[in-house]
Amino acid sequence: MEKFIxxxxxxxxxxxxxxxxxxxVILSAEKPVSLKDIQNSCLNIDFASIYRIVNLFLELNIVRxxxxxxxxxxxxxxxxxxxxxHVVCSKCGCIKKIDYCLVKDLEKLTNFKILxxxxxxxxxxxxxxxx
Amino acid sequence: MEKFIxxxxxxxxxxxxxxxxxxxVILSAEKPVSLKDIQNSCLNIDFASIYRIVNLFLELNIVRxxxxxxxxxxxxxxxxxxxxxHVVCSKCGCIKKIDYCLVKDLEKLTNFKILxxxxxxxxxxxxxxxx
DNA sequence: TTCTAAATGCAAGCAACTTGCATTTAAGAA
DNA sequence: TTCTTAAATGCAAGTTGCTTGCATTTAGAA
Numbered sequence: 001m002e003k004f005i006x007x008x009x010x011x012x013x014x015x016x017x018x019x020x021x022x023x024x025v026i027l028s029a030e031k032p033v034s035l036k037d038i039q040n041s042c043l044n045i046d047f048a049s050i051y052r053i054v055n056l057f058l059e060l061n062i063v064r065x066x067x068x069x070x071x072x073x074x075x076x077x078x079x080x081x082x083x084x085x086h087v088v089c090s091k092c093g094c095i096k097k098i099d100y101c102l103v104k105d106l107e108k109l110t111n112f113k114i115l116x117x118x119x120x121x122x123x124x125x126x127x128x129x130x131x
Numbered sequence: 132m133e134k135f136i137x138x139x140x141x142x143x144x145x146x147x148x149x150x151x152x153x154x155x156v157i158l159s160a161e162k163p164v165s166l167k168d169i170q171n172s173c174l175n176i177d178f179a180s181i182y183r184i185v186n187l188f189l190e191l192n193i194v195r196x197x198x199x200x201x202x203x204x205x206x207x208x209x210x211x212x213x214x215x216x217h218v219v220c221s222k223c224g225c226i227k228k229i230d231y232c233l234v235k236d237l238e239k240l241t242n243f244k245i246l247x248x249x250x251x252x253x254x255x256x257x258x259x260x261x262x
Numbered sequence: 263t264t265c266t267a268a269a270t271g272c273a274a275g276c277a278a279c280t281t282g283c284a285t286t287t288a289a290g291a292a
Numbered sequence: 293t294t295c296t297t298a299a300a301t302g303c304a305a306g307t308t309g310c311t312t313g314c315a316t317t318t319a320g321a322a
Contacts, residue, residue, distance in 0.1 A: 013299085013300090014287085014288050014289075014298095014299065014300065015288080015289095016287080016288070016299095016300065016301080018300080018301070019300090034278095035278080035279080036278085045301085045302090046301065046302045046303070047278095047279085047302095048279090048280075048281080048301080048302070048303080048304090049300080049301050049302070051278095051279070051280070052280095052300080052301085053300095053301095067198060069196075069198060071277075071278075071309095071310085072277085072278060072279085073278095073279095144268085144269090145267095145268065145269065145318085145319050145320075146319080146320095147268095147269065147270080147318080147319070149269080149270070150269090165309095166309080166310080167309085176270085176271090177270065177271045177272070178271095178309095178310085179270080179271070179272080179273090179310090179311075179312080180269080180270050180271070182309095182310065182311070183269080183270085183311095184269095184270095202278090202279085202308075202309075203308085203309060203310085204309095204310095263322100264321105264322080265320100265321090265322080266318100266319105266320100266321095266322105267318100267319100267320105267321105268317100268318085268319080268320105269316100269317080269318070269319085270315105270316080270317070270318085271314105271315090271316080271317090272313105272314090272315090272316100273312100273313095273314095274311105274312085274313085274314105275310105275311080275312075275313095276309100276310085276311075276312095277308100277309095277310085277311100278307105278308090278309095278310105279306105279307085279308080279309105280305105280306080280307070280308095281304100281305085281306075281307090282303105282304095282305085282306095283302105283303090283304095283305105284301105284302090284303090285300100285301080285302080285303100286299100286300080286301070286302090287297100287298105287299085287300070287301085288297100288298100288299080288300085289296100289297100289298105289299105290295105290296090290297095291294100291295080291296075291297105292293100292294085292295075292296095
């Protein structure tokens with residue numbers, strides 16, 4: 001918590017109650033949260049403010065996007081990086097396919113510089129799959 | 132092409148000009164296409180029809196979704212399966228995190244039944260990263 | 263060629279953002 | 293502590309990318 005407040009202040013941004021609340025919700029959630037999830041936990045904060053606060057956190061690398069293939073994004077505290085199956089160049093748009101995925105060695109394998117990635121699985125947990 | 136027309140007809144669906152055009156666009160694209168991409172290649176087909184045709188193709192496993200983290204989805208011809216970093220139960224919503232990704236052994240490792248996945252990387256290709 | 267269920271086009275609806283602008287407020291200055 | 297002001301927020305309207313309802317058109321069986 002203190003660590004993130006330091007990032008915020010040293011980047012020249014104000015520490016508002018809204019920002020503290022949003023940060024707190026993301027920090028204490030046990031799974032990545034959607035903007036709506038945050039709004040449900042911060043009933044007095046306007047959705048547009050939540051939107052702008054989360055985008056500021058993204059910019060400051062306090063949070064990262066998580067895509068579960070829902071029609072909205074989720075966010076979680078930034079820790080380290082992960083990855084995908086297609087490699088897309090954000091500059092020329094060309095794509096390189098990977099036949100087998102060896103996470104950490106991907107950059108070496110493709111010689112791409114990976115800037116972003118999404119890597120989420122959706123399925124049934126051990127309990128649910130046997131019902 | 133013939134293979135997909137067979138799938139379509141044997142499932143009891145009509146072979147319309149619109150469906151042929153959309154299939155042709157997806158087949159000949161060198162990278163996954165968005166609904167808008169398809170529309171741009173089939174100017175006389177209504178967007179709603181493209182939407183329904185692609186969803187039919189998804190249902191028949193003729194195409195699969197590809198998520199590059201843009202705010203729209205892309206589609207490509209279905210070939211085989213791949214995967215993620217979070218494992219989400221679509222039933223109870225619980226999530227299991229994977230520290231290291233070993234694609235094929237993921238189900239064994241987590242004991243989840245994987246139903247869906249997204250796994251795409253965005254970065255710079257060898258040419259672009261040195262500019 | 264005729265007939266009919268299925269497919270398409272059109273237009274309206276919806277969800278999840280995204281933005282413009284007037285008001286409020288954090289936090290440095292006095 | 294109070295004052296000042298640029299930054300942050302709330303409100304409301306706008307945008308994008310689907311998604312759906314319904315009248316018209318059409319593939320393909322008879």
